[in-house]
Amino acid sequence: MDPIVAEGLRREYGPVTALDGLSLSVEAGELFGFLGPNGAGKTTTITILTGQLTPDAGTASVLGVDPVADPVAVRRGVGILPEQESPPSYMTPREYFSFVGTVRDLPDDAVAERTATWADRLGYAEKLDTLCTDLSRGQQQKVMITQAFLHRPELVFIDEPLVNLDPIMQERLKRFLGEYRSAGNTVFLSTHDIDVAEELCTRVGIVTGGELVATRSPADIEPGTSLLDVFLAEVGHRPEDENRGTPGEA
Amino acid sequence: MTGSTRAVLAAMVQEEWRLHSDLFGGRRFAAFPLFVAAVGAGTAWLLARTGTDASAVVGGTHVLAFLLGLQTGTVGFVGREAMRDLLGGLSLVLFSARTLPLSGRRLLALFLLKDAGYYAGLFMLPLSVALLPVIVAATLPLLWLSLTATFLLGLAATVTGIALTTRGRPGRLALLGCGLALGGAFASSLDPLAAVPYALYRDPSIGVAVRVVVPVVVLSVLGIALYDTEHVASARTSTNDYLAWRDRLGTDDAVFLKTLLDVHRSSGGVAKLLVSAGIVLAVGGFLVSLAGRITGVAPLPGIGFGAVLGLTAFSTYNWLTTFDDVDAYFRFPIDPAAVFRAKGRGFLLLGLPIAGACYLAGVLWEGTTLTDAAAGAVLLLGLQSYFFGLTVYLTGFDPNEFLFDVVLFATFTAGVAVALVPVLVVGFVAGELTLRLAGAVGVAGVVLGGVGIGLYRRAVPRWRERFRDA
Numbered sequence: 091m092d093p094i095v096a097e098g099l100r101r102e103y104g105p106v107t108a109l110d111g112l113s114l115s116v117e118a119g120e121l122f123g124f125l126g127p128n129g130a131g132k133t134t135t136i137t138i139l140t141g142q143l144t145p146d147a148g149t150a151s152v153l154g155v156d157p158v159a160d161p162v163a164v165r166r167g168v169g170i171l172p173e174q175e176s177p178p179s180y181m182t183p184r185e186y187f188s189f190v191g192t193v194r195d196l197p198d199d200a201v202a203e204r205t206a207t208w209a210d211r212l213g214y215a216e217k218l219d220t221l222c223t224d225l226s227r228g229q230q231q232k233v234m235i236t237q238a239f240l241h242r243p244e245l246v247f248i249d250e251p252l253v254n255l256d257p258i259m260q261e262r263l264k265r266f267l268g269e270y271r272s273a274g275n276t277v278f279l280s281t282h283d284i285d286v287a288e289e290l291c292t293r294v295g296i297v298t299g300g301e302l303v304a305t306r307s308p309a310d311i312e313p314g315t316s317l318l319d320v321f322l323a324e325v326g327h328r329p330e331d332e333n334r335g336t337p338g339e340a
Numbered sequence: 341m342t343g344s345t346r347a348v349l350a351a352m353v354q355e356e357w358r359l360h361s362d363l364f365g366g367r368r369f370a371a372f373p374l375f376v377a378a379v380g381a382g383t384a385w386l387l388a389r390t391g392t393d394a395s396a397v398v399g400g401t402h403v404l405a406f407l408l409g410l411q412t413g414t415v416g417f418v419g420r421e422a423m424r425d426l427l428g429g430l431s432l433v434l435f436s437a438r439t440l441p442l443s444g445r446r447l448l449a450l451f452l453l454k455d456a457g458y459y460a461g462l463f464m465l466p467l468s469v470a471l472l473p474v475i476v477a478a479t480l481p482l483l484w485l486s487l488t489a490t491f492l493l494g495l496a497a498t499v500t501g502i503a504l505t506t507r508g509r510p511g512r513l514a515l516l517g518c519g520l521a522l523g524g525a526f527a528s529s530l531d532p533l534a535a536v537p538y539a540l541y542r543d544p545s546i547g548v549a550v551r552v553v554v555p556v557v558v559l560s561v562l563g564i565a566l567y568d569t570e571h572v573a574s575a576r577t578s579t580n581d582y583l584a585w586r587d588r589l590g591t592d593d594a595v596f597l598k599t600l601l602d603v604h605r606s607s608g609g610v611a612k613l614l615v616s617a618g619i620v621l622a623v624g625g626f627l628v629s630l631a632g633r634i635t636g637v638a639p640l641p642g643i644g645f646g647a648v649l650g651l652t653a654f655s656t657y658n659w660l661t662t663f664d665d666v667d668a669y670f671r672f673p674i675d676p677a678a679v680f681r682a683k684g685r686g687f688l689l690l691g692l693p694i695a696g697a698c699y700l701a702g703v704l705w706e707g708t709t710l711t712d713a714a715a716g717a718v719l720l721l722g723l724q725s726y727f728f729g730l731t732v733y734l735t736g737f738d739p740n741e742f743l744f745d746v747v748l749f750a751t752f753t754a755g756v757a758v759a760l761v762p763v764l765v766v767g768f769v770a771g772e773l774t775l776r777l778a779g780a781v782g783v784a785g786v787v788l789g790g791v792g793i794g795l796y797r798r799a800v801p802r803w804r805e806r807f808r809d810a
Contacts, residue, residue, distance in 0.1 A: 166673035
């Protein structure tokens with residue numbers, strides 16, 4: 091069974107329809123890019139698939155578990171990197187990873203070893219004992235990336251992982267994600283960055299208006315056409331829209 | 341006032357309104373001033389009926405205004421990160437100096453000006469109206485003025501204090517010196533009531549007005565002038581206390597350990613819980629002494645303190661949850677029940693011993709019989725459990741926010757009154773404590789404790805559903 095299967099997910103927030111019957115499936119070993127404009131329903135999809143939110147309608151299965159019926163079991167199996175979330179202010183990164191290790195039943199020595207590996211990989215070893223509230227946004231993002239992978243999950247949901255990282259760290263993380271996927275793990279990557287999706291993903295899904303309107307493999311896109319062209323066409327963006335907001339109109 | 345200044349001020353006022361109405365119950369927040377006036381008027385009337393001196397009621401309201409000013413002054417300084425911890429993804433116009441051609445100092449001045457107008461209208465005015473049952477109606481404008489000035493004194497004191505701490509060691513030493521000098525002056529001969537805006541209400545004259553308003557203006561200007569807008573606190577480091585505390589306490593409850601670290605490392609440490617409970621203890625002591633004078637019957641200090649100190653359950657739970665972003669727990673395999681359980685453990689570890697210590701101090705200070713002390717102790721435990729359960733049931737993990745939601749607050753107040761009023765009557769009016777009465781109080785304590793546990797248990801599924809449907 092595919093690690094992620096969703097059928098007809100629907101979710102409303104008052105008068106706003108965030109998801110309107112979204113269906114998708116992601117196979118094991120995929121690095122699936124989830125692309126869409128602002129407010130398309132990307133974050134709502136992730137929160138439903140990880141059992142943080144109950145859909146109004148539809149069904150889902152994540153690693154063979156229904157996230158509505160057993161959300162804790164789903165979150166035990168997956169890693170989650172939310173967009174723009176900070177680690178706890180009054181813990182140091184090292185303490186936070188001990189906290190995560192306890193919650194995820196990891197032995198202390200494994201936590202210590204993986205903490206050192208990730209701090210070295212993302213270049214923040216000297217900040218491991220600094221309170222998170224005193225870290226920069228980029229350093230906090232590195233801490234959040236680490237917690238998502240600390241238990242070596244077979245499936246991760248990551249939302250804009252490269253935000254606030256410098257180009258060197260971005261490259262390191264991209265390389266890691268490629269290796270991680272090659273080892274048979276699955277990545278569900280939500281992003282606005284078409285270039286990142288084109289570079290990293292084995293397949294992308296384009297969501298707009300709460301529906302998955304297309305899936306493409308970057309390798310299969312016709313010559314002379316970019317993923318950006320496909321994206322713009324699928325979300326209903328017209329060429330004449332490009333004339334809006336030119337400097338002369340500001 | 342320039343156009344841009346007016347625009348910033350208007351945006352800040354609008355922001356404050358939206359912040360309160362969004363956080364604290366939507367449109368219901370509009371009724372909050374009416375609620376303050378109604379509850380305040382009821383309390384003032386009740387105090388007047390029980391023979392409390394009107395000047396004591398007015399003086400107490402000034403203390404309240406001062407404390408509100410002190411607290412309000414901290415909000416603009418906690419910074420983006422702390423604001424995010426407390427209130428979620430939030431950015432204020434106050435923080436616009438990075439992106440707009442506005443100086444941090446000018447923004448701070450406008451922020452304080454906004455607070456002065458906003459709180460004078462929405463909080464001090466209803467508080468003043470609330471005292472109509474005990475004051476001469478013609479003095480209402482004067483009372484409003486002195487309450488507003490008192491609020492501003494608290495606000496300016498906080499601003500100046502925090503501004504000094506941004507000036508490094510010399511600033512902190514100056515702050516300490518000011519505190520010592522003020523304490524020394526009051527301890528020697530200075531009448532504190534003559535130096536604060538309350539004096540204006542007692543003795544309305546130009547001379548007094550100048551004497552009490554000048555410090556407010558001077559403090560405000562000093563605070564704004566001294567505040568270092570580029571101040572960055574040095575990064576704090578620590579060894580892995582999480583593991584050390586886990587081993588010391590012998591528990592794997594990660595949320596519980598995190599909660600302890602949050603309380604310990606946030607401003608004031610564990611002492612802030614003691615201060616909160618200490619204030620309730622002082623109120624209890626005041627009520628015990630007042631009850632004896634009003635009724636002419638010797639109060640029962642054990643039952644009186646047991647009843648009043650039960651309320652510390654609310655403030656303790658508030659401190660245990662203030663530093664959490666609850667949604668963040670739900671990115672992990674953590675069920676809401678586990679978070680509630682961890683907060684309950686924190687309450688047992690910190691809240692009960694502190695309430696117990698305060699109870700012991702109160703009872704020893706007043707002196708009482710063993711029967712009264714025992715009945716009061718059982719009552720204290722029962723009320724702690726009841727108020728904890730009531731708070732958890734009604735507010736989930738946000739006890740702070742519901743204070744401004746009129747319906748929730750009224751429900752909470754009713755829940756408190758149902759349990760508290762009967763036992764307070766026993767404590768302050770019964771006079772003689774027979775074994776039968778002591779037994780009844782003890783049984784009431786046990787029943788309330790049971791109700792509290794029941795409310796706590798019902799809160800877990802209630803809030804689990806709410807979190808997932810939000």
